[in-house]
Amino acid sequence: MMEMTPRTASVRETDVQPNFTSTSFATQTNALLRKNLTFQKRNWRTNACLVVFPLQLCIVLVVIQLLINSLIGGSKFSCGCACVPVNGSAGCEKRCGIQYSDQDQVSSCAILSPTEWPALLQVPRPQYRAVDNHNAQFPGLPDASCRDTKSCPATFLYTGQNQTLAEVLAGNLLVNRVPANLSGSLPSLSDLVPGTQVLSWSSYYIEPAFVSNEPLYVLQNVCKDHVLNIGAPSLDSQPSFSLPFTCLETLTLWRDNSSEIDKELFQGYRKGNPERDLFEIPAAYDFLDSTVDKLNLNIWFNSTLENKTTNGVPPSVVRVPRMMNLAVQAFLRLIKGPTAELPLWFIKEMPKPETKLRLDFSSLLGPLFFMWVIQLLFPVILTSLVYERQQKLRLMMKMHGLGDRPYWLITYGYFLALSLVYIFGFILFGSVVGLKIFRLNDYSIQLVFYVIYLNLQIALAFFVATFFSNVRTATVCGYLYVFGFGLLGYFLFQFFLEDHGTRRSFIFAMELLPGFSLFRGLYEFSTYAFTGDYMGSSGMRWKNLQDHENGLKAVFGIMLVEWPLFLLLAYYCDQVIASGSGLKKHPLFFLGRKNSLRRFPSIRRQVPEVNVEMDRPDVIEERNVVEGLRNVQNGAYAIICDNLKKVYPGEDGNADKFAVRGLSLAIQRGECFGMLGPNGAGKTTSINMMTGFLAPTSGTALIQGLDIMKEIEKIYTCMGVCPQHDLIWETLTGREHLLFYGRLKNLEGAALESAVEASLKSVNLFNGGQGNKQVGKYSGGMKRRLSVAISLIGDPKVVYMDEPSTGLDPASRSNLWSVIKQAKQGRAIILTTHSMEEANVLCDRLGIFVNGQLQCIGNPSELRARYGGSFVLTITTPQDQEVKIIELVELLSPTAKKIYGLSGTQKFELPKSEVSIADIFKVIDTNKAQLQFQAWGIANTTLEDVFIKVAREANAVSEK
Numbered sequence: 001m002m003e004m005t006p007r008t009a010s011v012r013e014t015d016v017q018p019n020f021t022s023t024s025f026a027t028q029t030n031a032l033l034r035k036n037l038t039f040q041k042r043n044w045r046t047n048a049c050l051v052v053f054p055l056q057l058c059i060v061l062v063v064i065q066l067l068i069n070s071l072i073g074g075s076k077f078s079c080g081c082a083c084v085p086v087n088g089s090a091g092c093e094k095r096c097g098i099q100y101s102d103q104d105q106v107s108s109c110a111i112l113s114p115t116e117w118p119a120l121l122q123v124p125r126p127q128y129r130a131v132d133n134h135n136a137q138f139p140g141l142p143d144a145s146c147r148d149t150k151s152c153p154a155t156f157l158y159t160g161q162n163q164t165l166a167e168v169l170a171g172n173l174l175v176n177r178v179p180a181n182l183s184g185s186l187p188s189l190s191d192l193v194p195g196t197q198v199l200s201w202s203s204y205y206i207e208p209a210f211v212s213n214e215p216l217y218v219l220q221n222v223c224k225d226h227v228l229n230i231g232a233p234s235l236d237s238q239p240s241f242s243l244p245f246t247c248l249e250t251l252t253l254w255r256d257n258s259s260e261i262d263k264e265l266f267q268g269y270r271k272g273n274p275e276r277d278l279f280e281i282p283a284a285y286d287f288l289d290s291t292v293d294k295l296n297l298n299i300w301f302n303s304t305l306e307n308k309t310t311n312g313v314p315p316s317v318v319r320v321p322r323m324m325n326l327a328v329q330a331f332l333r334l335i336k337g338p339t340a341e342l343p344l345w346f347i348k349e350m351p352k353p354e355t356k357l358r359l360d361f362s363s364l365l366g367p368l369f370f371m372w373v374i375q376l377l378f379p380v381i382l383t384s385l386v387y388e389r390q391q392k393l394r395l396m397m398k399m400h401g402l403g404d405r406p407y408w409l410i411t412y413g414y415f416l417a418l419s420l421v422y423i424f425g426f427i428l429f430g431s432v433v434g435l436k437i438f439r440l441n442d443y444s445i446q447l448v449f450y451v452i453y454l455n456l457q458i459a460l461a462f463f464v465a466t467f468f469s470n471v472r473t474a475t476v477c478g479y480l481y482v483f484g485f486g487l488l489g490y491f492l493f494q495f496f497l498e499d500h501g502t503r504r505s506f507i508f509a510m511e512l513l514p515g516f517s518l519f520r521g522l523y524e525f526s527t528y529a530f531t532g533d534y535m536g537s538s539g540m541r542w543k544n545l546q547d548h549e550n551g552l553k554a555v556f557g558i559m560l561v562e563w564p565l566f567l568l569l570a571y572y573c574d575q576v577i578a579s580g581s582g583l584k585k586h587p588l589f590f591l592g593r594k595n596s597l598r599r600f601p602s603i604r605r606q607v608p609e610v611n612v613e614m615d616r617p618d619v620i621e622e623r624n625v626v627e628g629l630r631n632v633q634n635g636a637y638a639i640i641c642d643n644l645k646k647v648y649p650g651e652d653g654n655a656d657k658f659a660v661r662g663l664s665l666a667i668q669r670g671e672c673f674g675m676l677g678p679n680g681a682g683k684t685t686s687i688n689m690m691t692g693f694l695a696p697t698s699g700t701a702l703i704q705g706l707d708i709m710k711e712i713e714k715i716y717t718c719m720g721v722c723p724q725h726d727l728i729w730e731t732l733t734g735r736e737h738l739l740f741y742g743r744l745k746n747l748e749g750a751a752l753e754s755a756v757e758a759s760l761k762s763v764n765l766f767n768g769g770q771g772n773k774q775v776g777k778y779s780g781g782m783k784r785r786l787s788v789a790i791s792l793i794g795d796p797k798v799v800y801m802d803e804p805s806t807g808l809d810p811a812s813r814s815n816l817w818s819v820i821k822q823a824k825q826g827r828a829i830i831l832t833t834h835s836m837e838e839a840n841v842l843c844d845r846l847g848i849f850v851n852g853q854l855q856c857i858g859n860p861s862e863l864r865a866r867y868g869g870s871f872v873l874t875i876t877t878p879q880d881q882e883v884k885i886i887e888l889v890e891l892l893s894p895t896a897k898k899i900y901g902l903s904g905t906q907k908f909e910l911p912k913s914e915v916s917i918a919d920i921f922k923v924i925d926t927n928k929a930q931l932q933f934q935a936w937g938i939a940n941t942t943l944e945d946v947f948i949k950v951a952r953e954a955n956a957v958s959e960k
């Protein structure tokens, strides 16, 4: 058994009563607030851009508004119908205003139906719709594209109790004049033309309105085999031609009763043309029990018939009165003779006074545009929260004693202040430039709405942030949320809002999503602002919350409930699932349940227990010390790691990674312990577990007697950390960093100032005003020194330094060493390093880690003695002498080992037990001339040799 240096506590066990009083809530809040204010002051450009952003948007809105105004300037509209001059505006205003009955004016104006208006001009809720049947045609008549009777649709179906009367009426529907002799008696059609099917009437003309501008052309095509004589094709003159009966029959089809018509219309099948596909019969008449004394009538109309000719006026509006008109006129001519006229030609809406087209762009685009603008803060907040976690800045603050409550309070308060400034700026600028959505609605309602929503938005961002660990992903998702909800709101949710068939409960369910709540509120503001111009109202007032259609009241309710709910959820998830904010708590922590050691069954089975038999005696000894301390309160030990293990579950089919395999370590106050080991040995993982950044897979650590799994918050009050990568704010100065962390450690006033100054001096950042330079302008070494200073400020009892001297020049490094040496007094320090020199100078004890396992432990000279125990002899000769040199060394020491050989230079390890320095000198002196020695040297084993040796041996064992 190797001889061990006895472990003695350098501090008496009784004199250690660590003080865990954390700084008060107010002190922490004050520290964070000051730091944040300074930080935001430095970032004033970004903040100014954010606040001025709404102003820029308002200006964009105004410019667009002006453009629209100049585009449609001087236009009037009436009855919801927009009108633009075509051939000069003279007749246009008249037509679009009140009077537009004479046909001349039609040619001078183009009426734009609502569907033809440019998208921007569409009003959300048109109040009126023009009814203009001036250009309407009878639907279903064969048109110019209809070249033969086969492909032409029947004009309409008809029936009636008196077939003869119905036939005459149906004929009259098409033909304006009937023979005079029909007015008295009612002969059948075949009586009129005995023995032939051709009706040989004279001086008939087709009702012009039926067939638009090409009546004769159409007739020619429909009845081309039968037209006998065609006169002048003029609407005003009366063309002379003969109309064959078969042709009339094509245009009007008799059915025996109305149920047949029903059936046929339902089937949509054209009789007499079975090879044709389905088509739509445009209309049908049932003349019921009409006689010459009374007209009794049923009309079928087709509201879905494609409307080709009515200038965009909805067909259902045009057709029904038009068809009635024709039927009544047919009846009138039957009883009064062909010259009878029915004066009803058009149905018009009542004239309204002219109205200037005042299009408020902000009100029209309001819900979408403002939604995007207001929600833009969401990704900003989300990104900022995730950034602090990804960069581990939050954890760094936490590890230096910042509690969750002050963090939440100040962070939430900051985002709220930012949001309020942003939205107030938006409302203010918008009002100044005259956006009606702001000016017309009651400001107090807007204020309440926006304040509640902004709080909800911040709470939502806090909640959502707990699920992200990567800033880029969070940013992309944040912007997708903003634009996605804007578009969904505008194109989907608005549709449901305006569709009276949508159930209220469905709308309510959609509004549970904060994006739709916001949309609903903006939609209502926009609607009230828009209708304000036309309905005499002037935007929304508090009393309007009672309006049946106004959904703002429900939205208020939803948001007021969701705001605290999201905050609670955010806090819960932050404690239980958020990565990057420290150890996760037990899912039932609010019931007082504390984390036990986390054990992953599948992993645990695979974690190889440390084979105690294989351990070296020094490691076994350390383990025994730890086991002996398990149930004993011993204040001399500041850090006790008890079988700490960390396994990273394997991903993508890779095996689990055993980063730390049962670390047992006991470190006393006043001791600096050095962790050595090759890259990936598990040093940082071990420190991360001790600092509460990573949860151990099993095992635990006691820091100042407190369990990291249960009382990590308390541990943070007496801990300092210098992480492997500098966790600092680039825009703060070195002094400001130290002031912040000093305040967190309860320093204030003159004590704080002098501690900061001393700290800056100790790491060489005081002279030349370097402490007042922003950290972003520091060199890598300066940042490193600042990190060390941060870890030591406020007299922490336990300090972790992960490779503190990386990147330092020799002078700075030596300076840093003296700082650390001084800092050892009264506190325990764990440092990791790759510099053997540093370990030698600073560390009271060293542990060498390989493959996650402590391989050896002891003070540097012990390790050298224990794992060295030999001289290293280096000899350089010509290459042809190499074999003779080996023979010479073997003579000197039979168990000597060659550890290196290249181009004539060879290194040998000679056990001290076999050879003395005097023997070596003597042999070399005797043979150096003969063997042509060019150079030679002898050295004791260095720490580096020990390191390499231990690492090699450990790797060799693990490869077996």
Ligand SMILES: Nc1ncnc2c1ncn2[C@@H]1O[C@H](COP(=O)(O)OP(=O)(O)OP(=O)(O)O)[C@@H](O)[C@H]1O
Residues within 6 Å of the ligand: 648, 657, 658, 659, 677, 678, 679, 680, 681, 682, 683, 684, 685, 686
């Ligand atoms: N999040 C992780 N997931 C999976 N494996 C990890 C993770 N973090 C670290 N490891 C692995 O754990 C092992 C120990 O890593 P650790 O960072 O503790 O090594 P180290 O001794 O500090 O190395 P270095 O000297 O290079 O800093 C390494 O093999 C590493 O790849």
